[in-house]
Structures are given as structure tokens and as C-alpha cells.
């Protein structure tokens with residue numbers, strides 16, 4: 001099994017995908033790419049949420065021509081998503097794109113593939129091969145009867161082979177399926193078959209709620225095994241939500257660098273404060289903190305501080321007031337109305353201490 005630390009390292013703009021234990025968070029804009037203003041605004045929102053690589057659809061020449069204009073306005077590396085048309089790929093590369101997603105086997109004649117590969121080589125731009133269970137090559141479907149992990153990896157190897165024949169190895173591969181078990185199987189087989197970095201994703205996973213559960217189930221199983229170098233959570237929702245889910249998922253595996261984590265209790269009959277709204281407010285607040293701080297919000301003091309010994313800072317409800325505690329030790333009491341604001345101040349202090357280090 002080629003674990004994420006053992007894959008090839010591929011540079012995308014100023015970031016590295018593969019060859020280390022980092023997982024790069026991606027998302028994709030939902031604006032029309034030719035609408036430069038709307039696309040730039042969305043990219044900036046994604047970047048602020050923690051997105052490290054943004055993909056834009058490039059369905060036509062208008063979109064490809066917008067790439068240099070978008071490139072000028074944002075600093076995050078950009079990926080152009082292209083299907084079939086090599087001219088769009090060339091235009092995107094010329095326009096300063098940092099990576100292209102195109103399947104070389106779908107480009108057509110060899111000269112066209114060569115033109116794209118040569119342009120990518122000249123500019124040091126990697127290519128992501130995107131295998132999708134729903135659009136496998138006819139001959140592969142005929143061979144296996146229906147989409148299988150073996151068929152998906154065979155498709156990946158076909159496209160990889162075309163690039164390797166042209167001595168091109170800055171490759172990243174995705175093997176997406178909307179069936180969670182199929183995606184897990186395909187990624188595991190890929191990790192046993194080649195050492196190119198893997199872009200994880202469950203395609204067409206659904207809405208914010210169902211898609212989050214489905215993606216976390218599939219990607220969680222892979223991340224736990226050490227598979228995957230970059231990921232996108234695909235949701236029928238604002239793409240900023242995709243980034244939030246990615247960050248939360250990475251945090252749960254200790255794989256998110258410099259992100260604050262919230263621990264909150266499920267509440268029970270012992271509850272002494274309005275915990276659910278406090279937890280939501282604190283969660284929103286810490287989403288912008290770029291320090292590995294653990295914050296705990298608990299409904300009562302019976303088990304509270306003890307249940308969150310690991311927390312750097314936390315509050316526990318205690319009849320109309322809250323106990324502020326650090327690493328399980330109570331520091332002081334705070335009236336209920338000031339609990340959240342005091343907790344935020346303490347979080348800021350800890351973050352400042354971390355940034356100064």
C-alpha cells in the first residue's frame with residue numbers, strides 16, 4: 001500500500017500535493033467562470049474559509065479567457081476543469097492556471113495530447129486524471145459489466161499510460177463514485193497499484209446534511225488508513241460549506257494544521273445553560289482561529305471539567321453562571337450573560353500566544 005507520505009510529490013503553484021502527511025483542501029466555484037467578479041468573490045470566500053486549491057469549470061472559450069483575469073485577483077492556486085477540448089486546456093495553461101483536470105484519453109488525436117502535455121511541462125503544471133464511476137470507458141464497462149474498483153483503476157492506468165508515454169509524471173488521480181463502498185475500494189486498489197498522489201472525493205454525494213455524512217463515511221475510512229493527499233467534499237450547497245466540512249473531517253483525524261476544535265456535550269437532564277446555542281456560536285467563532293486550540297462547552301459542572309481535561313479552555317454551566325476552566329481546572333465563575341464573550345476573549349488570548357510563538 002502506498003500511503004500518502006510515500007506518494008510522489010507534485011507541485012501546484014506554491015503548494016505540494018503528495019509526499020507528505022498533509023491533506024490539501026479543495027473546492028470548486030459554482031459561478032459562471034466568465035463572470036470574473038462573481039468568481040473572484042467566491043474564490044476569496046473559499047480562501048478565507050481555509051480552501052487551499054480552487055477549481056473552476058472551464059466549459060468554453062469565454063471561461064478559458066477569464067482565467068488570467070481571475071488569476072490576477074486571487075493568490076490561491078487555481079485548477080481548470082476541462083472536458084475533451086484541448087484548445088481550452090492550452091488557453092487555460094497560457095492564462096496562468098496552476099493545474100488542469102483533464103483525461104488525456106478523452107482529448108483525441110495524439111498531436112492534441114502532446115500539445116497539452118508539452119504546454120503543461122513547459123510551465124510546470126500538473127494534470128489531474130479524474131476517473132468517475134459514472135463515465136467509465138465503454139470497453140471497460142463491457143469487460144466488467146458495471147462500474148467496479150478494478151475497472152476504475154484500469155481506466156486510471158489507461159490515462160496514466162498516455163501521459164507516461166510522453167514522459168509526463170506530474171500526475172494526480174481521483175477515482176470518484178457516488179457509491180461510498182465502491183469509492184473506498186477503488187481508492188484502496190489505486191493505493192496498491194501506483195504511487196501518484198490521490199485526490200479523494202465522493203461524487204454527487206447530496207445536500208449539506210446527507211452529503212456530509214456520506215463524504216465523511218467514505219473519506220474518513222480512507223484517511224484513517226493513510227490514503228489521500230488532497231480532497232474535495234462535493235455538496236449541493238454553498239461551496240464554503242464544502243471547505244468547512246473538509247476542515248472538520250481533517251480535524252477529527254488530527255490532520256488539520258492550525259485549526260481550533262470544539263468539544264461540546266450532547267446535553268442531558270443535568271443541563272444548566274442554553275448549551276446548544278452557545279456551542280453553535282462558539283463553533284462559528286473558532287472557525288476563523290488559525291491555532292490548534294481545543295475549546296470545550298459543557299452543560300453542567302458535574303462531569304463537565306473532568307469530561308474535557310484535554311481542553312485548553314472551556315466553560316461548564318452552573319445554575320445561572322458558568323465555570324471557566326483550563327485543562328480541567330476551574331479558573332473563575334462568570335455570570336451566564338457574559339459567558340460567551342468571556343470565553344471568546346480567552347480563546348483570542350490563547351490564539352495570540354500561539355501566533356507569537
Ligand code: SF4
Pocket residue numbers: 265266267268269270271272298299300301302303304307
Ligand atoms: Fe449532561 Fe453535564 Fe454531561 Fe452535558 S456535561 S451531557 S449536561 S452530565
